[in-house]
Amino acid sequence: MTTAAAAVSNEMIVFEDVSKFYGEILGVNRVNLSIAPGITSLVGPNGSGKTTLMNLMTGLLRPSRGRISVLGTSPDNPEKLFHKVGYCSQFDSFPRGVTGREFIEFYLSVHGYAKSKTKDWTQRALERVSMQDAAGRSVAGYSKGMRQRIRLAQSIAHNPSVLILDEPLNGLDPMARAEIIRLFRQLADEGLYLILSSHILHEVDMMSDGVILLHNGYVVAEGDVHGVRDEIEEHPMQILVRCDRPQILAARLFEHEHTVEARIHDDRQGLFVKTRRPDDFYLLLNRIVTDNDLQVESVAPADDDLHAVYNYLISSDGGVVK
Amino acid sequence: MSVTVEAGEKSVTKEEKLTTNSPWSLWTRQTLAIMRLELMKNFLTSRAILLYLLAGLPLALLAVLAIFPPPSHEFQNFGELSLVYAVVYGGLILRTLVFFGCAWLFMNLFRGEVVDRSLHYYFLAPVRREVLVVGKYLAGLVTTITLFCISTLGSMMLLYFPRFPSESTQYFFGGPGMSQALVYLGITVLACVGYGAVFLIVGLFFRNPIIPALLIYGWEWLNFLLPPLLKKASVIHYLHSLAPVPVSEGPFAVLAEPTPAWVSVPSLVIFTLLVIALAGLHIRRMEISYAGD
Numbered sequence: 001m002t003t004a005a006a007a008v009s010n011e012m013i014v015f016e017d018v019s020k021f022y023g024e025i026l027g028v029n030r031v032n033l034s035i036a037p038g039i040t041s042l043v044g045p046n047g048s049g050k051t052t053l054m055n056l057m058t059g060l061l062r063p064s065r066g067r068i069s070v071l072g073t074s075p076d077n078p079e080k081l082f083h084k085v086g087y088c089s090q091f092d093s094f095p096r097g098v099t100g101r102e103f104i105e106f107y108l109s110v111h112g113y114a115k116s117k118t119k120d121w122t123q124r125a126l127e128r129v130s131m132q133d134a135a136g137r138s139v140a141g142y143s144k145g146m147r148q149r150i151r152l153a154q155s156i157a158h159n160p161s162v163l164i165l166d167e168p169l170n171g172l173d174p175m176a177r178a179e180i181i182r183l184f185r186q187l188a189d190e191g192l193y194l195i196l197s198s199h200i201l202h203e204v205d206m207m208s209d210g211v212i213l214l215h216n217g218y219v220v221a222e223g224d225v226h227g228v229r230d231e232i233e234e235h236p237m238q239i240l241v242r243c244d245r246p247q248i249l250a251a252r253l254f255e256h257e258h259t260v261e262a263r264i265h266d267d268r269q270g271l272f273v274k275t276r277r278p279d280d281f282y283l284l285l286n287r288i289v290t291d292n293d294l295q296v297e298s299v300a301p302a303d304d305d306l307h308a309v310y311n312y313l314i315s316s317d318g319g320v321v322k
Numbered sequence: 323m324s325v326t327v328e329a330g331e332k333s334v335t336k337e338e339k340l341t342t343n344s345p346w347s348l349w350t351r352q353t354l355a356i357m358r359l360e361l362m363k364n365f366l367t368s369r370a371i372l373l374y375l376l377a378g379l380p381l382a383l384l385a386v387l388a389i390f391p392p393p394s395h396e397f398q399n400f401g402e403l404s405l406v407y408a409v410v411y412g413g414l415i416l417r418t419l420v421f422f423g424c425a426w427l428f429m430n431l432f433r434g435e436v437v438d439r440s441l442h443y444y445f446l447a448p449v450r451r452e453v454l455v456v457g458k459y460l461a462g463l464v465t466t467i468t469l470f471c472i473s474t475l476g477s478m479m480l481l482y483f484p485r486f487p488s489e490s491t492q493y494f495f496g497g498p499g500m501s502q503a504l505v506y507l508g509i510t511v512l513a514c515v516g517y518g519a520v521f522l523i524v525g526l527f528f529r530n531p532i533i534p535a536l537l538i539y540g541w542e543w544l545n546f547l548l549p550p551l552l553k554k555a556s557v558i559h560y561l562h563s564l565a566p567v568p569v570s571e572g573p574f575a576v577l578a579e580p581t582p583a584w585v586s587v588p589s590l591v592i593f594t595l596l597v598i599a600l601a602g603l604h605i606r607r608m609e610i611s612y613a614g615d
Binding site: 097192 | 348351352355356359363366368396434435438439440444445448449451492495573607610611612
């Protein structure tokens with residue numbers, strides 16, 4: 001490796017031709033990635049390899065092939081790596097019998113820090129996730145959202161430069177989600193590398209600087225959020241409109257070229273629409289409803305989830321749609 | 323002292339530089355921190371209940387016998403009590419209670435955390451995994467030694483003092499009683515050291531360690547039937563050699579020269595160190611997925 005390449009490697013999280021097999025089963029295959037500071041989301045359905053990538057990055061798993069470097073440190077070297085890295089894994093489990101505060105303090109003390117520093121950092125981490133009031137209670141009595149937040153506090157307590165978060169918003173109520181997303185943004189603005197996984201596309205859209213789309217252990221798309229979205233927007237969006245006279249709505253929609261398909265629902269109380277320009281569609285819908293005095297019960301996107309995105313991105317033979 | 327974190331960079335303090343320069347000091351602090359957490363788990367969680375029951379069993383048994391002494395002459399005769407205790411200690415405390423207590427605790431040091439899905443917290447800390455093995459093992463030793471030494475000494479006191487207080491006082495403070503008690507305590511400590519090492523490794527290498535534990539139990543119990551060379555491949559052989567009051571192993575026992583203490587004790591210690599080194603090597607390469615556990 002040249003000096004310049006090594007310097008770049010010291011500032012990035014690098015996967016070089018990394019594969020992981022669980023016996024005969026593929027975890028991830030031939031992954032080449034360079035992850036820069038900011039929020040990077042790993043997106044994919046269950047079994048796509050998100051958690052495997054995170055566990056490889058943190059040395060909980062070892063690659064069957066290839067090389068991983070986290071800011072110049074190999075995951076084989078936990079003594080050095082975990083001064084830089086915090087990992088909030090998906091395992092919703094805790095050591096027996098600990099309170100929230102003890103949970104953070106114990107593992108900070110394992111770092112070897114002095115007691116006073118351990119206490120200070122614990123308190124600061126608890127405040128960052130708004131858990132200071134419940135910190136004295138046993139973790140066993142926490143709600144799912146509280147457990148999620150205390151694990152997050154534990155992973156950030158030692159001020160890591162790289163924060164890895166596996167489904168960090170699971171179990172959080174909307175208020176807590178917004179608060180935690182704000183915290184992520186703040187940490188990213190401080191220069192941290194945040195790598196997180198999520199199933200929920202709109203949250204990924206909202207907070208990520210970059211995304212890595214995974215499917216069956218392969219990276220199928222990566223880059224900034226808008227680039228990946230553009231790829232998705234080449235495909236018509238499906239919207240279900242529940243209303244009283246879907247025939248009139250269908251006839252009016254077909255007058256516009258962005259309407260690809262309009263299909264009346266079996267109960268004749270709704271219309272499936274495929275449109276190439278959702279923004280124009282919504283404006284048009286407002287006009288049609290007003291002009292024709294239609295009674296609209298609901299309007300909802302029918303394919304605004306990750307599986308639909310995958311259907312668009314993955315062709316029938318498993319290749320990536322360009 | 324504070325550490326400022328700005329834009330992903332840590333300002334390195336003098337203390338942290340010192341830490342980098344003296345790994346032994348860091349490893350000692352980390353070992354003590356691991357021991358604190360493990361001792362809390364060993365003594366205060368539901369997993370400790372079995373240990374308390376095992377350690378309390380001889381105390382409860384001998385308390386009942388003190389209140390309702392059996393009519394047999396061994397219990398009525400003070401001179402026979404040392405033999406009675408040797409049988410209780412060798413047959414019940416050492417071979418069964420200390421054995422299963424160590425099996426339960428040391429097999430669960432890693433296996434239990436895999437089952438609870440909490441081992442990754444240690445693996446995600448900047449600590450050498452070998453230090454983790456040492457910290458957990460030492461915490462296990464402190465726990466088992468504390469409980470089973472109390473059990474050993476308490477059961478001895480319960481056998482002697484309630485029915486023969488004056489003879490017992492003379493026996494322990496003016497006779498051989500105290501040295502016998504210390505030797506039994508020493509055997510208990512060595513049993514915890516040896517069995518602890520065996521079950522630490524069993525818990526690391528076997529997904530279901532119950533069957534290997536039962537096989538080891540059978541091997542240790544049948545030790546008296548084994549030829550002299552095979553006897554040496556057991557923990558009980560070395561412990562048995564140290565017993566202050568010899569007990570007959572029955573008519574079918576294969577007799578062998580007892581191993582002297584200057585061989586028994588270092589042998590157990592060297593065996594333990596080798597096992598801990600092996601555990602360290604194993605855990606260095608260990609992966610965590612929790613799948614199927």
